[in-house]
Amino acid sequence: MIVEQTPVLIALDWGTSSLRAFLVAADGAVLERRAAQRGILNVPDGDFAATFAEFVGPWRAQHPALPAITSGMIGSRQGWREVPYVEAPAGLDALARGLALVEGGQFSIVPGVMLRAGASPPDVMRGEETQIFGSLAACAPDEAGVFILPGTHSKWALVEAGRIVWFATFMTGEVYGVLKAHSILGRQMEGEADDADSFRRGASHAFDQSATLGGLLHKLFSTRTLGLFGALPARGTAAYLSGLLIGSELDEALPAITAWLGRPPSRVGVIGEESLARRYVEALSMHAIEAVPAAADAVALGLLRIARAAHLVKD
């Protein structure tokens, strides 16, 4: 017997390049979904209301009283409405209190999170906080853990007692993208970054602290010289650069995480698109760190948890 579940929430993950919408049941199950390349930079004429109506209208017609909530760059200065960041440490309660109601209560936008750390420039996230709270149950049952959210601007976050206590951004994905598309390194590449052996060589070179020259600006040039001397095949060059950059990200992030925890992490949750997440899992394994992949729809569960904390959805 199939029991038809009742939706309790319309949940939107509205980022820079894409928009994903979910019809969510009380247990977090996704009943229906819509997705398109309608991120905030790709909304026709910047008409967010029209895109919202197109995506949410049919569900609202069927379920008129259903609350809607959205997270991501839609709440940034370039989005529909700028929603102030809440400061870390931040849990579900803080995110619920920071929700912004838009257009006469039609839907709510989740705030981003800001971290002030001493004299350093502040760090920010928008959308990743929701993915983290959606992944806690699967990746860190005791509401504590380390998370990586690979991407254009990769995030590392530390959760303790159900609150994001620390995080940091790394421009890994964007640096890879612009070097591949526009630099001399890209001109010698053939194919994509799927050569596992070259990826591991790049990551190993990033990890190598034995040389007196340990920095990225110098190590990047090895992508060129190895190709020049026939020591790296053209079809492995993209993977080598990817390994070098992801390896460098691990090298930067792990000491900070270790300082926080008082020991190196043994397990890390990886939240993101599968082919990219796989590369992080590989690089983490070279540090003997176990990676726990998060569910692809973690963001829908995160939005449901925030909506519950804000009493938009009854327990």
Added chain:
Amino acid sequence: MIVEQTPVLIALDWGTSSLRAFLVAADGAVLERRAAQRGILNVPDGDFAATFAEFVGPWRAQHPALPAITSGMIGSRQGWREVPYVEAPAGLDALARGLALVEGGQFSIVPGVMLRAGASPPDVMRGEETQIFGSLAACAPDEAGVFILPGTHSKWALVEAGRIVWFATFMTGEVYGVLKAHSILGRQMEGEADDADSFRRGASHAFDQSATLGGLLHKLFSTRTLGLFGALPARGTAAYLSGLLIGSELDEALPAITAWLGRPPSRVGVIGEESLARRYVEALSMHAIEAVPAAADAVALGLLRIARAAHLVKD
């Protein structure tokens, strides 16, 4: 009374994007010059011989027996003829022995230099070796010193007893260029990298080792967050990024130089285009290192010294 000097050499600096040609006297003085955006990637139809004839023809017509010599990427795989690298340590004699005669002795191409350093990928230069030998007299009279050649692929080199004994490449200029033109950091920039205060802030942030997050992939993101919080003016963003990258280059290179010398360098020769060289002088001053700018035409003197070592020009 004006004594007209007799030319002894036609000297060409033929790089990736530009070509500079000099008519050189016995004391290294430049008697005439021609320059154009005719680097090896901009030669019409890849017809190097035609461009050579156009630049050198009039001088050869006046001085039929004059030897000609060229350095730079013209000797690379993408150039007129690939000339094998000589291995560091390399002095004038090694460069003279490595000269390649082209087109029936019409002119010679200076080889590049390669450095093999343990298990690290090899490093290479083409053209910078000639600039260094042209700058030794002015910057390092005892034929020993540290040199920086800022640019797309910035080089640091160490000269001892008239030989290049060590060098390293940093992709600083290219990373700056692609991030400015193609990344989210560039989208928030207004104007060029000439805001001195923002440059110093970027360099200071690069030098700051107090944070647990010392790496470049993370620090790059401060360019965005400082702008986001109104802590960096849009007209200072390019200078901040430039300071961050040049500062990071210093942070990578100085420990290696210090390890070689057994002490931090107190003086460094800076060879390159003036506005860029000025930024390195500024960043070096923040480390209390004196910078000695090289003459713009140093390459002509370098080519003359190599031609003499090869007996193309009589002493």
